[in-house]
Each structure stands twice: as structure tokens, then as C-alpha cells.
Amino acid sequence: MSLTIQSKVSIRLMSGGHSFSVAAVEELSKSGASEYVVEVATHKTTLVPITMFREESAQEYLSMVGLRPSHDEVVVFSPELDDRVAVMAVSKECYAHLSLVLGGAIAFVSPLQMGRVPKEGAIMELAGDTLFVRIFNGGMIFGEAIEVRGDADMLFALESIDQVYHIYNMRVRAKGDIERLKRCSKDLFSNLECE
Incomplete structure (x- = not known):
């Protein structure tokens, strides 16, 4: 996990799970930032035009392109950027930890948007x-x-x-x-x- 002064958290999801420092995330949570940007680097990513995106269909977008999330993954999506939303699969364990430590002020993004x-x-x-x-x-x-x-x-x-x-x-x-x-x-x- 790479951390910067803007409270950017970078998670690199590898084939064996995620790689980030739990201690670093906990330290970052003390910064008092109003939002944390979490960059999710996984092949289980698809871009959806904003005109077609529906939050309740997020999992189906991944499934439609052959990237069905596994039983231990949860689907997250980014804010709109350049008329697209990135839909990504993230480890449930990783998601739960980030939500617990950082609260609801998390914006997930993809390297496809950066x-x-x-x-x-x-x-x-x-x-x-x-x-x-x-x-x-x-x-x-x-x-x-x-x-x-x-x-x-x-x-x-x-x-x-x-x-x-x-x-x-x-x-x-x-x-x-x-x-x-x-x-x-x-x-x-x-x-x-x-x-």
C-alpha cells in the first residue's frame, strides 16, 4: 500500500489476495481526511458507460464480461470519471477491514481511470x-x-x-x-x- 499526504490508499490485488499494510491504513485513518481514495489493481475490472450504469447491477456487469466475482469477493465501483464507472471485485476481507478502519468515506478507483x-x-x-x-x-x-x-x-x-x-x-x-x-x-x- 502506498500512502500520500492526500490520503490516497493504493491496494494492489494480486492472485493470492491483497498486499497492503494494515498498520499503514490504521495510521492513515488518523489523518482526519474526509475521503480516502482506494486504487484497486485487479484484472476483475470493467468500465461501464455512466448512461448504462445501475448500482444494483454492478455484479452483473463483471459477470457479463466473464469476470464473475468469487465467493470471497465483493463488487465495488468508482465514482463517475470521464463518463465511465469502473466496476471491480475486491476481497471481502480487505473490503471489511477498510470499511471498519476508514468508515464510509472511501472512493474506489481503477488504474484505468488514473x-x-x-x-x-x-x-x-x-x-x-x-x-x-x-x-x-x-x-x-x-x-x-x-x-x-x-x-x-x-x-x-x-x-x-x-x-x-x-x-x-x-x-x-x-x-x-x-x-x-x-x-x-x-x-x-x-x-x-x-x-
Whole structure:
């Protein structure tokens, strides 16, 4: 979990559960912030247009795209950002702890919603076994969280996206595990900027 002065809590959900410091969350709760932003990095994420989003249907949105939450997960969703809501699955244990310690002032967000947005190009973030990809051309035209357990999964995902959007030829901002991203893409990106 990374904490900043703005009371931002970053939770990285890995295949074995979440990784954050319980003590750090408890310390953060003493800051007196009115809201805590929790970034959920999981492949069990989908973006829903705000015009179609209904809170009571949140779990169905994940199920419709083949990301059915397991019995030990709960569905959370973000506030509206750029006319979209991110719907994500979170460990019930993690959710219960955060709710207990931080109360009801939690805003869940996805890496698919974070950072500066280019007019054109792509943003990629590799966090553990999840690759977050956003492609822009006057607005977001593609946004997905993809599970990439191995290098073959990563290469397959990149090749599939490139066939449709030609990402290897566009300006791409990358962050997270950049070395793995470069290794898996075999340096096929013509304009890769690392953050």
C-alpha cells in the first residue's frame, strides 16, 4: 500500500489476495481526511458507460464480461470519471477491514481511470499479473484490465491489441513493471515512454 499526504490508499490485488499494510491504513485513518481514495489493481475490472450504469447491477456487469466475482469477493465501483464507472471485485476481507478502519468515506478507483490522459496514444501499466491498457484518439476508445500470468499471456494480449489498434506504432506511456513489458513486447514499440 502506498500512502500520500492526500490520503490516497493504493491496494494492489494480486492472485493470492491483497498486499497492503494494515498498520499503514490504521495510521492513515488518523489523518482526519474526509475521503480516502482506494486504487484497486485487479484484472476483475470493467468500465461501464455512466448512461448504462445501475448500482444494483454492478455484479452483473463483471459477470457479463466473464469476470464473475468469487465467493470471497465483493463488487465495488468508482465514482463517475470521464463518463465511465469502473466496476471491480475486491476481497471481502480487505473490503471489511477498510470499511471498519476508514468508515464510509472511501472512493474506489481503477488504474484505468488514473493519470494524465493524452489526446492520442496509449497508456499501459503492468501491476503484478494485471496489464491495464487505455487507448485514446480524441477520447478513450479502448480500456481494459487484462490478466497476464506469464510472458506468453502478455505477448498474446499485446499482439491482439496491436492487430486492432496498432499500438506498436503509437506513442505509449508505460509504468509499473516496465522491464517485463519491454521483454514481452520484444522491443516492438516504436515510441515507448517509461514513467
